[in-house]
Amino acid sequence: MAGNIATFRIPTQINYGAGSAETVGAEGRRLGGARAFVVSDPIVQKLGLTDQLLRHLSAQGIDSTVYTDVEAEPSIQSIAPCLAAARTAGCDLVVGLGGGSAMDTSKAVAMLLGNEGQAEDYLGVGLVKRRGVPSILMPTTAGTGAEITPNALFYVAAVKDKKAIVSPHIVPDVAIIDPLLTLSVPPAVTAATGMDTLSHAVEAYTSINASPMADLYALEAIRLVGTYLRTAVANGKDLEARDGMARASFYGGIAIANAGTNAVHALAYPLQGQHRITHGVANSLLLPYVMEFNALSNLTKFGRIAEALGEPISGLSARTAAARSAEACKLLSQDVGIPQKLGEVGIEEEHIDSLVEAAMLVTRLWANNPRQVSPREARGILLRAL
Ligand SMILES: [Fe+2]
Structure with a gap:
C-alpha cells in the first residue's frame, strides 16, 4: 500500500549556541566573501550588535557596508534602494542581522544580486531561478525562524496585503543562532x-x-x-x-x-x-x-x-x-x-x-x-x- 511521501529538507549549515556570533567572519571567508553587505536595523545598530558584527568580519579581512534603512514589516518597494546600495558597494556576501524584517530583506537582496529583474518579479512560489550571492543570517529575535525558511514576506501596497517570495534558493548558506543576540529584546x-x-x-x-x-x-x-x-x-x-x-x-x-x-x-x-x-x-x-x-x-x-x-x-x-x-x-x-x-x-x-x-x-x-x-x-x- 502506498503511503504519503514526505520530503524533508534542512539544507543549511547551522552554527548554534551562546557566542556563535563570533563565527561569522570565518564563515564569511569560507563562503568566499571579501566585501560584506550587512543588512540590519537602527535598533540593532543602537544596541551595538552591528558594530560587534563588523569587528568579527573585519578580523577575518572582510570589508563591510552597513545598510540599516530596513522597514519594519518591509514593503516590496523597500528592496530596490537596498539592492542599489549593495550593487554600488560591490558586495559579494550578504549578512542579515536582525528580526524577520532584516532577514527577509537580506534574502531578497542576496537573491537579486544573482538573478535578473526586481523583487516584485519573484513574488510567488518557485519563481527564483538560481541562488544569489552567498548569505549568512543571524536572528536577533526569537522569532520568525526566517533564518531557515524558504520564505520572505513583503507588504504590497497596491493590494494592501502581504505577499511572499517562496524558493529554496533564498535559504541562507549559513544560519548563526546566538541567543546572546536576543538578550536586549523588549x-x-x-x-x-x-x-x-x-x-x-x-x-x-x-x-x-x-x-x-x-x-x-x-x-x-x-x-x-x-x-x-x-x-x-x-x-x-x-x-x-x-x-x-x-x-x-x-x-x-x-x-x-x-x-x-x-x-x-x-x-x-x-x-x-x-x-x-x-x-x-x-x-x-x-x-x-x-x-x-x-x-x-x-x-x-x-x-x-x-x-x-x-x-x-x-x-x-x-x-x-x-x-x-x-x-x-x-x-x-x-x-x-x-x-x-x-x-x-x-x-x-x-x-x-x-x-x-x-x-x-x-x-x-x-x-x-x-x-x-x-x-x-x-x-x-x-x-x-x-
Ligand atoms: Fe510567522
Missing part, C-alpha cells in the same frame, strides 16, 4: 515573536503536509515555547530562557519550511496588510480560535499540543484534551501581555468581510489546513476572535 517584542513561533509549530504540526520528521521539530518547539516564553518575557536576561526560545524559533522554522503554515497565517496576512497589525500579534490573536476550529481534524495531535504546553491531559477524553490546547494557548498569550481580542487592536465587525475576502486568496496556505475552510467558516473564526 518584553512586548519577545512576547509577539514568541507567539509567532508557537503559531509556526502548531500549524506545521497539524498541517496536512505534516511528517514524522517535521513533527519532531514542531512538537519540541511547542514544548520549548510552553517552558520558556513566560520567563523570557519576565526576565529578558535569563540566558536559559533565551536559549530555549532561540531553539524554539529555529525548530519552528524547520517545521514550517517542511510542513508549511496554514489557517492562522492565512487569516493574519490581511490583518497585517489592511490594518498594519504586527505579524506576531496578528497570529497570536487568531491562533486559539483556529485551534478550536481545527481540533476536530486530529484530536490526538491537539491533545499532544496541550500536553506540550504543560496541560495535564491524563484521564481526559481525546476531545477534552484537544480542547485544552486552545485554552493553554489563550492563557500563555494572556500571561505574556498580548491583546486577546481583535477588538482591542481596532478591528470591528464591519472589517470582517474584507478580511475574509483577502484571506481566502492565500490559497497556498489554505491548501495546508487540516480542515476545509469555507469563507463562511473563516468569517466564523474571525467573529469568535473579535
